[in-house]
Amino acid sequence: MATEGKGVAIEAEAEAVKEMNVMVAVDQSESSFYALQWALENLFRRKGAAVETEEVGMVTVVHVQQPFHNYVLPAGPGIYATSTVIESVRKAQEQNSSVILSRALRLCKDKMVKAETLILDGDPKEMICQAAEQMHVDLLLVGSRGLSKLKRAFLGSVSDYCAHHAKCPILIVKPPEEKLSRESST
Template identity: 30%
Template sequence: MRNVLLAIDGSKPSEETAKFVARLPHFDPVDLTVVSVVHRRFVHASYSTNELIEKAYEQDRANAMKSLERVALLFEGANVQVKTELLEGVVGESIVEKAKEIKADLVVVGATGHSQISRMLLGSISDFVATHAPCSVLVVRPEGLPANGEPLKVCLGYEGTGPCQAALEELMESPWRGQTELNVVLVAACLNEVYADSNCVEHYKKELAGAKEQLEEVSDHVTTHFLEDVHYGEAITRFVETHGINLVVLGETPRSQFSRFLLGSTSQYVLRHVPCSVWITRNRMIEGLKHKRVESSSKTALS
């Protein structure tokens, strides 16, 4: 998390998102680009109507600049180099293009909507960015963040696969000591009478133990959880709700531009159903796949 793009819109939830980013731990200095997007609307109307629209646009620009200044102040004294920029265009597309331009490691956007129905609505800016960004994405739900003085409860969905291990390694790039509780959750969907006498359970428990051992290098509080469920996304969602989780971390396999338009993946399901923030990690899988292509097609980048 060295090159971060934070998108804000001047709203109170947006500034709460910025405050959450300010409290995230990191080992190395961070280059933080804070952007706000103003969308100029064009309509075929009378001169007077267009004049009103232009005045509204200029007011939006002025408000956005003030918001950028307020957010920049939140990072004063931190090990963060802050740049602010006002963008013009369609909001979601502008954020994704800026992430590509600056080669961001992480894009942070806020999400609004407190009810289950509002979380499931498609087409939101946060949903667009999470689906199309070329890097890891953190979608922050301010209403699910811990109050001052309360620990940050993090849940890592883990099963030992490449994307999950990549998510774990990306999580390890930050020091989570102090008031942070890391929960590693493994959901086993194959457990039934056929597997009752096999070593399947033992294999899963070894995966969890290995994940815990790695995370203990950066955290004082790591707890593992072994769940049996036929639906991974539903199991993670129930765990989040019953344990008061503030942040879910999920690994995702990089996909083609076409397949990013297809919905239904675990990360998409969790993003739309959990009441807390979601961090979808992609960077290390992308790096791994590149490494794999360079070295040998017979070797895997992550095991």
């Protein structure tokens, strides 16, 4: 009888994972993909023969494109950015988003976790918090690039902003030191 109770507990735990609405924010940084990998390995996979082969849960992978401001800017003496230039910048942003989300979906597929993607336009820190609130996310995961205090002060930190403004629990996943130092040197 003790083993029956344990089996029910494992099934209940797997069922709780299935119901969890998790959002992971990704960008081109390796630290954001480390956060996604961490989520896939620690939140969606359970040890044990019975559960290991099942799909357990779904993740929403969100990427935010920086807004392209349609200002008329001089591109040289008497030359201004045209609608063709603006359109090519937008197309490049869309291609970049597609590459980022394709990589994220491949990671999810490799771990047998269902995933959906979301591309937003705007300030990443504000849009991530807004999307998490609108989608009633149970947990928001973001990576941490390990910016110095000075860089955080000037550039801002998406993870820091989300930690203070998200209306749901947030997990900031920091990569191991060797990954941080490799990424900051590039």
